[in-house]
Amino acid sequence: MNINGILAIYKFEMNRTRRTLMQSIASPVLSTSLYFIVFGTAIGSRMGEIDGVGYGAFIIPGLLMLSLLSESISNASFGIFFPKFSGTIYEVLSAPVSPFEIVAGYVGAAATKSLIIGVLILLTARLFVDYSIAHPFWMLGFLLLTALTFSMFGFIIGIWANDFQQLQVIPLMVITPLTFLGGAFYSINMLPEPWQSLTLFNPVVYLISGFRWAFYGISDVAVGLSLGMTLLFLLTCLGLIWWIFRSGYRIKQ
Amino acid sequence: MQPIIKIEEVGKTYASGFTALKAIDLEIHRGEIFALLGPNGAGKTTLISIICGIVNATSGRITADGVDIVDNYRKARSLIGLVPQELTTDAFESVLNTVSFSRGLFGKPADPAYIEKILRQLSLWDKRNSKMLALSGGMKRRVMIAKALSHEPSILFLDEPTAGVDVELRRDMWEMVRGLRENGVTIILTTHYIEEAEEMADRIGVINRGELVLVEDKHRLMQQLGQKQLHLHLQTPLNEVPAALAPYNLTLSEDGEQLTYHFDTHQETSGIAKLLRALSDLGIDLKDLQSKQSSLEEIFVSLVQGRSEQG
Numbered sequence: 012m013n014i015n016g017i018l019a020i021y022k023f024e025m026n027r028t029r030r031t032l033m034q035s036i037a038s039p040v041l042s043t044s045l046y047f048i049v050f051g052t053a054i055g056s057r058m059g060e061i062d063g064v065g066y067g068a069f070i071i072p073g074l075l076m077l078s079l080l081s082e083s084i085s086n087a088s089f090g091i092f093f094p095k096f097s098g099t100i101y102e103v104l105s106a107p108v109s110p111f112e113i114v115a116g117y118v119g120a121a122a123t124k125s126l127i128i129g130v131l132i133l134l135t136a137r138l139f140v141d142y143s144i145a146h147p148f149w150m151l152g153f154l155l156l157t158a159l160t161f162s163m164f165g166f167i168i169g170i171w172a173n174d175f176q177q178l179q180v181i182p183l184m185v186i187t188p189l190t191f192l193g194g195a196f197y198s199i200n201m202l203p204e205p206w207q208s209l210t211l212f213n214p215v216v217y218l219i220s221g222f223r224w225a226f227y228g229i230s231d232v233a234v235g236l237s238l239g240m241t242l243l244f245l246l247t248c249l250g251l252i253w254w255i256f257r258s259g260y261r262i263k264q
Numbered sequence: 265m266q267p268i269i270k271i272e273e274v275g276k277t278y279a280s281g282f283t284a285l286k287a288i289d290l291e292i293h294r295g296e297i298f299a300l301l302g303p304n305g306a307g308k309t310t311l312i313s314i315i316c317g318i319v320n321a322t323s324g325r326i327t328a329d330g331v332d333i334v335d336n337y338r339k340a341r342s343l344i345g346l347v348p349q350e351l352t353t354d355a356f357e358s359v360l361n362t363v364s365f366s367r368g369l370f371g372k373p374a375d376p377a378y379i380e381k382i383l384r385q386l387s388l389w390d391k392r393n394s395k396m397l398a399l400s401g402g403m404k405r406r407v408m409i410a411k412a413l414s415h416e417p418s419i420l421f422l423d424e425p426t427a428g429v430d431v432e433l434r435r436d437m438w439e440m441v442r443g444l445r446e447n448g449v450t451i452i453l454t455t456h457y458i459e460e461a462e463e464m465a466d467r468i469g470v471i472n473r474g475e476l477v478l479v480e481d482k483h484r485l486m487q488q489l490g491q492k493q494l495h496l497h498l499q500t501p502l503n504e505v506p507a508a509l510a511p512y513n514l515t516l517s518e519d520g521e522q523l524t525y526h527f528d529t530h531q532e533t534s535g536i537a538k539l540l541r542a543l544s545d546l547g548i549d550l551k552d553l554q555s556k557q558s559s560l561e562e563i564f565v566s567l568v569q570g571r572s573e574q575g
Contacts, residue, residue, distance in 0.1 A: 013338070019368025023357075030356060098352030102411070105316040105346050106369040107338040264278060264319050 016108040020116025021123075024090050028124050035086070036128060039078050043132045046074050047139040050196065055140075061198050062229040067140035072223040073195025075132055079154070080161050080190055080215070082128050084182045087121035087165030092172050095262065104263060110256035114166060121162035122155075129154050142226065149234075150225035156241050157218055163248035170261050189215045194223075199231045214240060266330055267291035268419060268450045269315065274324030276310050276474075284310040286474045287324065292419075292452060297445055299465035299482075300454045301564055307474040308454040309349060312421050316346045328419060342370055345417030349424040349454075351404045355397040359388055362396060363410045370415035382410050385440065402433045409440070420444060422453040426460060438464055458564055462486075472568050486557065493556050494525040494536060499549035506546055512539050 028035045051067030058066040094100040103113060136142065144150050172178040193215030199207055210216055211232070221237025224230035230237065255262070269292035276285040285307045292298050302308050313319040315326055317337060326333045333340040354362050363379055383389045386406040391399065396407065405425070412420060422441070426434040441451055441464060455461055461468055461482070468485055470477040478485075501520035512535065515524045527534045543550065 013371040015368045015371050015373060019365050022368075023354075023361075023365050026357070026361065097354070098348075098350055099354055101316075101318055101346070101348050101352065102366060102369060104318045105341060105344070107341040107371055108369065109338075259320060 013108050013112050016106060017112045017116045017119070020103070020108075020113065021120045024117060024120030025123065027090070028086075028120070035124065036131065039082055039128050040131050040135055043074050043078050044135050044139070046070070047136055051136075051140050061201075062227070064227050064229065065140070068142040068227070069198075069223075070196055071133075071136050071140065071142055072226050073190070073193075073219050074136075075129055075154075076157065076215070076219050076222055077187075077190045077195055078132055079125050079129050079157050080186050080218075081182055083121055083125040083158050083161035084165035084168060084186060086124050087118055087162040088169035088172065088178055088182075089165075090117045090121055091166050091169035092178050095169070100262065110252070113256075114163070114252055118159065118162045118166050121165060122158040125158040125162065126154060129158070144226050145228045146225045150222070153218070153222045153225055153237075153241065156245060157222075160241065160245040160248055163245070163252060167248060167251050167255065170255055173261075186215075189213050190219075194219050194231055198229075214244065217241065265294060268294040268329055269452075270327045271311075271315070272325045274311070274314060274321050274326060276307075276314060276319065277322045284474050285314075285321075288471075288474075288476050290469060290476060290479060292450060293467070295445065295448055295450055296466040297441065297451045297453070297464050298467050298469065299461035300452065300469045300471055301458065301461055302454070302471035303568060306471045308471055309423055310474075311471070312346070312423050312452070312454065316344055316421060317341055338371075342415065343417055344419045344421065345412035345415065346421045347405075347408045347412045347423060347425055349427065351401065351408065353396040353404055353407065355395070357396055358393050359383070359396065359399070359407055359410075360392040362407065363414050366411040367414035372415045378416070379414065382413050386410050387436075402429050405429055405433070409437070413444075418448065419450045419452070422451065424454055424456065426455070426457060434460075470564060470567055477567055486563065491557075491562070492527055492534075494527065494539075495554050495556065496523040496525065496543070496550055497521060497552040498523065499551050502548070506548075508546060509539075509542060512542070 047067070047070075050070055055066035055070070060066070061069045091100075094103065108116075168178065168181050192210065193213045194210070199210045199216060199220075202210060217232060217237045217240035220231040221234055221241065224234045224237065254260070269290075271288055271290040274285060274288045275283070277283045288307075288311060300308050300311070310319060314321045315328070315333065317333065317340075328340040328343050331340045331343075354365075357365070360379065360383070363383065364374065364376075367379065368374065380389065383392055386409060388403070388406055388410060391403060396404065399407065405428075409422075409425070425441075426437055429437070438460070441453075445451055453460070453464070465482050467479065468482050469479040498521050502516060502523075503520060505514050505516050505523070509523075512525055516522070517524070525536070525539055527536070
């Protein structure tokens with residue numbers, strides 16, 4: 012195992028985060044704070060409780076998930092896309108590092124950054140709304156699994172993308188709508204049929220539901236199902252990455 | 265002695281159907297400087313990229329120090345350093361960070377003293393905290409070399425190392441390459457500058473259209489294939505080459521003051537003595553004479569052209 016190689020990639024990526032602190036950490040925290048002010052404090056105060064939880068607190072898991080997904084994807088996809096774009100990937104390909112070590116370095120750094128953002132958002136939320144965490148261990152578990160899974164997904168997008176537009180298209184056109192429609196701001200039980208059943212095809216529903224259960228003990232779908240789906244996404248991403256390195260897809264001719 | 269790199273029947277056909285390499289066989293000797301010459305698109309960079317693990321070969325096998333580069337890629341790659349042709353750098357990183365990154369990537373523990381040594385050798389120490397984007401092209405090239413040397417490789421690939429580099433830096437690099445060879449590093453360089461191969465290499469391989477046209481010791485190559493010319497400066501200008509000198513195939517300069525005689529160094533007799541006697545018989549006096557051996561460039565052009573005509 013080339014531990015020094017993993018650490019080199021990890022440190023390199025974390026350095027990039029440090030260099031762009033405003034953009035990479037401050038910006039997502041600020042935008043989520045705006046959601047709390049608008050939906051949590053301003054509008055939320057005029058809305059009733061959902062499943063016994065105040066609206067401001069109810070949206071915390073969903074908002075956290077929204078940031079977690081988009082930040083994990085954008086950070087990991089850019090991390091691997093940029094060396095591919097600038098040509099510096101030659102060094103990683105010619106180094107004695109295995110695909111697992113490459114992924115551990117890039118995805119590990121992206122997931123770390125997402126976790127930092129997640130914790131910061133959680134602390135910031137406290138300034139606006141009062142909340143409690145019923146199952147802290149599970150909350151951290153979901154946070155970690157989601158950050159890891161979607162950083163891997165971002166890594167796949169970064170490998171797949173041929174230009175900057177493709178890099179943006181999936182986070183903007185797929186992930187953001189799925190998160191908004193996945194129960195970030197409402198319980199899917201509030202939807203009329205057939206939308207309620209159709210929503211179950213949205214994978215983000217399971218992530219948000221499981222996460223909300225960890226906070227308040229309430230969920231749209233069974234927590235076991237949420238965990239199972241999260242692990243399924245994780246395994247799917249792992250399988251895709253395994254195939255990418257095996258076939259050399261878009262990284263090696 | 266076992267070759268440090270052994271290339272057996274290595275071929276590469278890209279997904280587009282373009283065949284970049286056709287069953288290359290080549291052995292690189294330990295501790296030598298080997299120059300790979302060839303026109304653009306000949307397959308030089310593809311061959312290097314395959315050895316370094318950036319491109320997959322379609323067929324064949326390569327070993328580095330007896331180790332298969334695919335089956336035992338960790339060991340093989342840790343022996344190899346690569347300076348690519350393109351100046352691809354992390355624009356926002358500092359020189360020190362980017363070179364330290366390379367060392368870590370190749371599995372070596374941090375060694376600030378060693379990194380300082382190579383940065384000083386390459387006159388980069390003063391620039392260690394500069395961002396890559398602030399460096400000139402020549403400086404970036406030095407950083408690429410420092411990155412390739414950061415993990416103390418025993419084989420160094422230099423793909424067009426002095427492209428776009430000024431004369432002074434080129435001389436510095438040649439000195440550095442010689443120094444590395446003295447320390448036991450095997451060096452394989454590709455170049456467009458024949459002068460570079462002529463100056464540096466122990467052996468030369470010529471590659472054209474994906475085929476290795478020849479591999480030869482540099483001196484032997486120049487001796488074997490070297491055409492020599494004898495320039496005869498005349499006391500009195502001539503209007504034309506006298507008919508009696510027709511068998512010598514001489515060419516007369518425009519001003520009529522110089523005759524040039526071409527001869528092959530590996531022929532038994534050069535014919536110079538006979539030519540000089542003939543000139544004397546005709547009463548043509550000489551002011552001066554000098555002979556010149558063809559440069560590697562001329563040899564190279566004639567080889568590549570010869571192949572193109574055959575193909």
